[in-house]
Amino acid sequence: MKYALLVAWREYAENAKTRGFWVGLFLFPLILFLSLEVPIFLEQRATPVRRFILVDPSGVLAPAIEAALEKSYQRQVLAALKEYARKNAAPLTNSAAARPAPALEDLNETDAQALDTFVAKGGMGFFLAQVQPRLRPGAPPFREPRRPFQQVKLPPGINPKADLASIAEALKPYLRHEKLLETDAGAVELAAAILIPPDFQNHLVRPQSSSAGGAARALGPAQQIQYWSANASDLRLRDEVQRAVNDEVRRREYLAHGLDAGLIQQVERTYIGLASLDPTKEKGREAVGTADIIRQWAPSGFVYLLWVAIFAVIQMLLTNTIEEKSNRIIEVLLSSVTPGELMMGKLIGIAAIGLTMVGAWVAALFGILSWKSAGAQEIASQVFLVLRTSNLVPLFALYFLLGYLMYAAFILSVGSVCNTLKEAQSYMAAMTLLLMVPLMTLAFIPKDPNGPLARVLSWIPLYTPFIMMNRATADPPLIDLVGTLVLLLATTVAALFMAGRIFRIGILRTGQPPKLLEMLRWALRR
Amino acid sequence: MGGGAALELRHVTKLFGAFKAVEDVSFSLGPGSICGFLGPNGAGKTTTIRMILEILKPNSGTIKVLGRPSALEVRNRLGYLPEEKGLYKKMKTWAVIAYFATLKGMGRKAARSRAFELLERYGLKEFAQKPTDALSKGMGQKVQILAAIAHDPELVILDEPFSGLDPVNQQVMEDLIRDLARRQRTVLFSTHVMEHAERLCQRILLIASGRLIFDGSMAEAKRTVPRRVRLETEDDIAPLRDLAEVSAVRSLPQADGQGSDQDERPCARWELELREDSDPQVILQTCFGRRIRLRSFNQTEPTLHEVFMRLVGPEAREVGFR
Numbered sequence: 001m002k003y004a005l006l007v008a009w010r011e012y013a014e015n016a017k018t019r020g021f022w023v024g025l026f027l028f029p030l031i032l033f034l035s036l037e038v039p040i041f042l043e044q045r046a047t048p049v050r051r052f053i054l055v056d057p058s059g060v061l062a063p064a065i066e067a068a069l070e071k072s073y074q075r076q077v078l079a080a081l082k083e084y085a086r087k088n089a090a091p092l093t094n095s096a097a098a099r100p101a102p103a104l105e106d107l108n109e110t111d112a113q114a115l116d117t118f119v120a121k122g123g124m125g126f127f128l129a130q131v132q133p134r135l136r137p138g139a140p141p142f143r144e145p146r147r148p149f150q151q152v153k154l155p156p157g158i159n160p161k162a163d164l165a166s167i168a169e170a171l172k173p174y175l176r177h178e179k180l181l182e183t184d185a186g187a188v189e190l191a192a193a194i195l196i197p198p199d200f201q202n203h204l205v206r207p208q209s210s211s212a213g214g215a216a217r218a219l220g221p222a223q224q225i226q227y228w229s230a231n232a233s234d235l236r237l238r239d240e241v242q243r244a245v246n247d248e249v250r251r252r253e254y255l256a257h258g259l260d261a262g263l264i265q266q267v268e269r270t271y272i273g274l275a276s277l278d279p280t281k282e283k284g285r286e287a288v289g290t291a292d293i294i295r296q297w298a299p300s301g302f303v304y305l306l307w308v309a310i311f312a313v314i315q316m317l318l319t320n321t322i323e324e325k326s327n328r329i330i331e332v333l334l335s336s337v338t339p340g341e342l343m344m345g346k347l348i349g350i351a352a353i354g355l356t357m358v359g360a361w362v363a364a365l366f367g368i369l370s371w372k373s374a375g376a377q378e379i380a381s382q383v384f385l386v387l388r389t390s391n392l393v394p395l396f397a398l399y400f401l402l403g404y405l406m407y408a409a410f411i412l413s414v415g416s417v418c419n420t421l422k423e424a425q426s427y428m429a430a431m432t433l434l435l436m437v438p439l440m441t442l443a444f445i446p447k448d449p450n451g452p453l454a455r456v457l458s459w460i461p462l463y464t465p466f467i468m469m470n471r472a473t474a475d476p477p478l479i480d481l482v483g484t485l486v487l488l489l490a491t492t493v494a495a496l497f498m499a500g501r502i503f504r505i506g507i508l509r510t511g512q513p514p515k516l517l518e519m520l521r522w523a524l525r526r
Numbered sequence: 527m528g529g530g531a532a533l534e535l536r537h538v539t540k541l542f543g544a545f546k547a548v549e550d551v552s553f554s555l556g557p558g559s560i561c562g563f564l565g566p567n568g569a570g571k572t573t574t575i576r577m578i579l580e581i582l583k584p585n586s587g588t589i590k591v592l593g594r595p596s597a598l599e600v601r602n603r604l605g606y607l608p609e610e611k612g613l614y615k616k617m618k619t620w621a622v623i624a625y626f627a628t629l630k631g632m633g634r635k636a637a638r639s640r641a642f643e644l645l646e647r648y649g650l651k652e653f654a655q656k657p658t659d660a661l662s663k664g665m666g667q668k669v670q671i672l673a674a675i676a677h678d679p680e681l682v683i684l685d686e687p688f689s690g691l692d693p694v695n696q697q698v699m700e701d702l703i704r705d706l707a708r709r710q711r712t713v714l715f716s717t718h719v720m721e722h723a724e725r726l727c728q729r730i731l732l733i734a735s736g737r738l739i740f741d742g743s744m745a746e747a748k749r750t751v752p753r754r755v756r757l758e759t760e761d762d763i764a765p766l767r768d769l770a771e772v773s774a775v776r777s778l779p780q781a782d783g784q785g786s787d788q789d790e791r792p793c794a795r796w797e798l799e800l801r802e803d804s805d806p807q808v809i810l811q812t813c814f815g816r817r818i819r820l821r822s823f824n825q826t827e828p829t830l831h832e833v834f835m836r837l838v839g840p841e842a843r844e845v846g847f848r
Contacts, residue, residue, distance in 0.1 A: 003629060006625075006628055006629055007629075010625055014614065014616065014617060017616070018616075323614065323615070324614075326612075327612025327613065327614070327615070328608060328610035328611060328612040329612045329613065329614060331576075331581065331606070331608035331610070332606060332607075332608060332626060332670075332673070332674070333629070334579070334581045335579045335581065335597075335601065335604060335606035335608075336601055336626065336629035336630055337629060338598065508576070508581065508582070
């Protein structure tokens with residue numbers, strides 16, 4: 001054992017010096033950090049303001065569109081303000097009892113009436129003043145969100161009274177960004193143009209329309225609202241416009257049918273909520289919250305980590321084994337240690353490397369999440385809660401170790417018979433194919449974690465670590481949990497035993513690597 | 527020899543499938559000796575060495591290393607340089623030597639200082655902190671040899687220690703081996719270069735096709751080749767052909783630029799092979815007696831090369847197996 005540990009120590013020390021190890025160590029925390037930071041950054045800064053031109057000769061729809069965009073912006077401001085207040089709140093004091101009447105945190109930005117209250121009370125200015133006394137000292141100033149969409153005027157030289165076709169024609173160079181629009185804020189790109197036909201009222205599509213005997217007519221662009229944009233993938237403005245225009249058209253229809261405007265508004269704001277409930281939870285706490293969704297999907301994240309970690313680490317094992325073999329270091333080693341000690345040493349050394357990497361990942365996960373949730377980032381604190389209250393991390397460590405040992409057995413067998421990485425590639429290709437299955441099922445398992453697919457795959461030892469990891473928070477039947485673990489353990493032990501035999505024979509062989517079947521024969525020969 | 531032998535093989539046979547790589551090999555080495563292990567490619571040298579080190583197990587026969595039935599028991603007292611040499615490319619030179627020394631039971635600190643000491647003594651000090659892939663092939667090999675002897679082993683087995691070394695370093699290697707023997711270490715080395723064996727060995731083992739075909743001292747080895755006498759004369763050498771001591775006579779080609787005078791009779795060169803235990807003086811006496819005028823006469827000691835060619839020449843041409 002002393003010799004195995006000496007080998008293990010060298011494996012650890014040498015691999016810890018490789019670039020690959022450090023890249024692996026920092027890549028995951030970096031990705032995690034960026035995946036939390038980049039969306040915020042993009043939202044705050046990087047998304048450019050989209051400028052659009054709105055031409056509505058009828059003057060009917062333009063105010064509706066403008067109002068809708070303003071409303072959605074106010075919703076954004078309200079949300080940002082609430083987030084700001086929560087993030088920078090002073091530690092709770094008794095003054096919390098004296099809450100002003102429409103308290104900011106009571107306003108739900110998805111509720112139309114609450115949004116109206118927000119705007120009616122004076123919007124940002126009013127509520128900023130309201131929260132100011134309750135902020136912790138040294139809180140940064142509130143940064144007003146930028147308007148995602150900004151209306152600009154038609155460039156001079158284009159007659160707003162002209163027909164839509166010629167306006168569109170004149171705007172095309174701007175829409176193609178060949179020309180820039182001159183505005184007060186300098187030259188800007190034009191993102192979109194919305195052209196509304198003056199006689200749009202004549203082109204409304206109604207059920208059982210008179211002219212075409214029931215079937216909807218195919219409308220040309222001239223009879224529709226035209227949304228011109230070179231960017232076909234960003235549909236946010238288009239969707240806002242479509243919703244605003246159709247709400248306005250329907251409101252007008254109601255009015256035309258004699259309904260009361262106040263009544264219409266009331267009807268429009270009537271809704272019923274929908275609660276997701278989980279029958280497996282105890283009575284009174286059945287509500288499905290964010291934490292439950294995270295609980296369902298967090299294991300998939302761990303499966304992915306498990307997969308990457310196992311793959312990275314066995315790759316190291318393969319490289320090292322082949323280095324010793326191709327450099328013929330193996331013979332010197334074998335005059336000092338037995339093949340068994342050598343194999344054991346390599347297994348332990350690389351396992352230690354893997355555990356270091358995985359440990360760093362988990363530590364980074366906890367570190368980043370606790371830092372983020374201290375900053376009141378909703379999702380981070382929820383994930384953090386799930387991690388602390390579930391067995392995800394211990395299971396991850398267990399499945400990593402067992403999965404690694406099982407695949408390492410295969411890798412050591414392959415490494416011992418191959419003289420170059422190239423020779424090993426054909427074996428590795430087979431293994432990679434086998435390893436694709438847990439990745440492909442990654443997204444299906446959480447949807448039905450105790451379904452037949454999940455259960456069957458769990459009982460295939462090659463996939464047990466990945467599939468059972470994926471089912472970790474779904475309370476799988478005990479027989480699955482324990483049974484697959486026992487089977488996995490037995491398979492790992494058998495695989496290592498067989499690998500030991502193959503290793504002993506293969507490690508001194510030169511020349512062509514043998515067929516898999518022949519290796520199997522070595523493993524089983526008495 | 528028996529109990530005191532550093533190495534003892536008895537009727538060792540190794541089969542690879544139906545192929546007999548090593549067949550019924552027996553020999554033993556006393557402590558403090560240098561023994562050359564010679565044989566053509568594929569003769570079974572490396573297989574024998576691997577069996578001695580217990581990397582391979584013989585099918586039959588017994589091997590005793592430093593008095594023990596298993597090399598593993600005494601592995602810390604063995605040093606081994608394999609035929610095909612390699613080092614961990616990314617490891618620092620001193621660290622490689624120290625690592626192998628720790629695998630031989632040395633403490634980490636002792637191994638480290640020993641590595642630096644050896645590198646300095648053998649002129650590789652400036653490479654100590656460099657990764658081994660910065661070394662040339664010959665330097666790498668030197669490092670490997672140092673790694674093999676860093677723990678001061680009692681029995682050192684060197685498989686082709688000279689290959690890849692330049693003449694200066696070959697000399698260094700020879701000195702290193704002699705030094706080991708002086709300190710009562712036993713050295714067994716294989717080589718294809720007979721000159722090294724000739725200079726270093728008291729003892730020769732010759733293996734061909736898996737069988738040990740010669741085991742004895744250098745002098746005994748040379749006696750297996752008939753002694754030869756070379757002479758140059760203008761006269762007829764017929765009287766010499768009839769001598770009982772002479773077993774064969776060969777005419778040698780005329781050396782260029784010798785005896786080139788036009789009027790002189792051509793001067794012939796001959797090589798005479800003598801029977802075992804015969805005295806070359808008899809030839810000289812016969813020449814005087816029969817008035818054969820000699821222009822030159824010399825008796826040559828056979829080289830180990832000739833011994834090798836004579837004993838294994840035909841087999842060496844067979845396709846080897848490793």
